[in-house]
Amino acid sequence: MPGGIPHAQPPPAPVPADLPRVRFWRLRRNPLRRRTDLLQAWIGLGLLLTALAASPAAMFLAGDAAHRHYADTAARQERTRGRTTAVLVHDAPRHPEPGSPEARRTRYRVEVRFTDPAGRSRLGHTHVPPGLRAGSTVPIWTDQQGRVTAEPLTTAQIRSKCMGWALLASLTVTALTAAAHTATVRLLLRRNLTAWDEAWAGTGPRWTASR
Template identity: 30%
Template sequence: MAFRGPKVWLWRWRRNPLKRRADAVEAWVLLAAWALTALAGVLAGLATAGTVERGMARERVEWRPVVALLTEQAPGTADSRTVTPSGATIWAKVRWSAQDGSTHTGQARVRPGSGVGTPVTVWTDPEGRLVTKPASPSEARSRAALVGGLAGVSAASVPFVAGRALRSRLESRRIDQWGYEWARFGPLWGGRTTG
């Protein structure tokens, strides 16, 4: 294992007669990549989380509960209510009226064995279409944080990967330059060493 010596902070930006232009360029590329990674991740995450949370807040305002009536006998029997776990529901066809008075039909979750005409609460959007129950404020914050976090990580990966690729390219050029310089000046040292 090679001895590396004590760790020196900001060594890439210190004056050193052996530091080449390629070292300085690599240092600035690395700094820019990390800064862009952090900035892109934070901005994309915050913007996405805000958009998701505002969308869910709008849903809570616009979506309304409506009483719908079953149009057919729900599958199952009245006895199946006692057999199925508490809260178990099945899909059945229901009918409801939108705010403009138009009649709509669709599928909603109901208790097994419910009869025709049984009232069921469903949620609708302003056009009267069936939607899910809107998320509560705490659920909306959790979902927004999750989606924002995923968007932030995705956005941050772009400058991170680009920075790594550019740094790899710079390192490859530097190694090629070392080979060229060695081939040029190595023979000038004269004499060969034998062991």
């Protein structure tokens, strides 16, 4: 064959898997860094610091507002609700697995008879453990109109609700800062692509011109 068979060449050296990455390269001075890269780094750092500062503040404000709201609600419920004793009208259903942990947690809705704050005998419904027989007595809560209702909020329930609102506030701050960072990155990327198109419009013809 003309020119002969070329000699075999050694395979290219593999790229080390543990090649160190340059951290914070957007903040380091280098010839490839663009102004938008530096701007993106500072905006990201600013948003991170904002989230770290705003998240605890949002949790405190949301938790405090929730505590005042639910504490007022509990106080109003205690003023307008009363505890009384009701009698089952019918047997409560039996659980398929008596004595099991699930049976101890299960409650069935049954009809009960009770006396309202005005002294009248009334019928209502409440939730009771499985297997209670007709004629059994259970405690219930009623409002000023004599309707069966839930017991007033307890301290544990108020604390749980406050923690939920505080966590929600923290997640909201995190989501907002993440959305702001994503929007900023997309805006800067679009700006970089526009600048690249403008630069290529002036440079491209010299590379693609026919010789």
